[in-house]
Amino acid sequence: MESPPCQVCPTHRVCLAAGLEHRALTALAECVLSGAPMSRGEYVYRAGEPAEHCFVVRSGAYKTIVESANGDVHVIGFHFPGELLGLEGLADGVHRESAVALETSTACRFAVDDVPELWSMGSGRSLMRLVGRREQQNALHQLNLSRTAADARVAGFLVGLGRRMQRLGCSGTSLPMPMSRTDLANHLGMTLECLSRVIGRFGRSGLIAASRSRIVVEEPEQLAALAAHLDR
Amino acid sequence: MESPPCQVCPTHRVCLAAGLEHRALTALAECVLSGAPMSRGEYVYRAGEPAEHCFVVRSGAYKTIVESANGDVHVIGFHFPGELLGLEGLADGVHRESAVALETSTACRFAVDDVPELWSMGSGRSLMRLVGRREQQNALHQLNLSRTAADARVAGFLVGLGRRMQRLGCSGTSLPMPMSRTDLANHLGMTLECLSRVIGRFGRSGLIAASRSRIVVEEPEQLAALAAHLDR
């Protein structure tokens, strides 16, 4: 059940443990439990379940989805290490989204009732930082979705993902793509075919080099330019 | 400078003061300051300013906007009484958006450093509820933006706004529209012309009755149906 402690976790610099000292990390472990590894397709939580915990991604990647009344699903977002999961459950104690592992992944969880204790342990700031980041990310994605040109939406997504990877200490140009093209197209508000064409076009013009599970950004500046003002 | 205290505030049932007793409300006032009324166009905060406070809308309405590198602006969201403002500043202590009053409005503010105290006063749950609501709203709007049909996006927005109004104890069918059509179109990821046509079409078919600053929903169910599965 227990994963390695925070001290040896590669994510501990960007999660709730950010800035804590060795001793404090041990104390934190009383509130924050790291879950067992989950494999692709497993659910962290499902829409409709009571929401007593929030989660921080420790390794791997997750997606969050909502299901409309008529049954079609929408991919709300992708979540990489150090990012929060399950905030929407805070509204009324019930999850309104579902969270699914995209690959073998782990997540740490803390009870919403323990938030005051997290604060007294010195993790309050980190928690707020994560909430703020989530909000910024939402804003960025909305901005992206509001652009009508498909090229701009894809470019914007890649630029944003690059920034998130850099914050993790990873390369901002060699981007992991653990999600399916179908999921990504859904998330970006376009059809699978359209996304495929855009990626193909980007590849042919040398902007990126795409494989199924990774996209290497060859021309970051050109991509950023596309993201910024291809539209209007 | 001081507005009337929480006890007489019509919003106190849905904001940080939710569920607090008379005496606790007085204590809350030490952390939460209500600002002077702002008139249309005034800024609560601007992108780039240090973010030491978060805000809760008390009356009126605000919009939040971001400005791209190339100068064009995007309307992130509209904020009505009881809704949080300024969360994005938590990420790194600097606001990344700007918040602007859409009409004569007031907002209460609390310092991010005072969050532990808010907790001890019994407002922790309310704060988390508001954060959760914000997250839900973001998800809903993303879902909306990802729909390709303009009709569905407008219908979805109206349905969502109706729910927010109901939570305030207001009518869910007579919706205030303090924002300009330009702002709304921008927020919904379409052109002004397209929005105008959609509203005109909805009006002609009897779904809604629109005036500049208010939209009355005549056929809530038909509108909801449009929002759900006009698309795919």
Add this chain to the structure above:
DNA sequence: CGGCATTTTGAGAAGCATCAACTATTGTGG
């Protein structure tokens, strides 16, 4: 009442969705 900003309406063009067929990849069982 007049001027200005906002909104509505119109015609044409570009882009994406849709439908359909084809290709590649993954995973499974022999």
Add this chain to the structure above:
DNA sequence: CCACAATAGTTGATGCTTCTCAAAATGCCG
């Protein structure tokens, strides 16, 4: 380890919706 089946992704042609550009009309403020 290979063959095959199922899934995932690519490519192509067509029609519809929205964007764009342009002009008129409405409402608002002084």
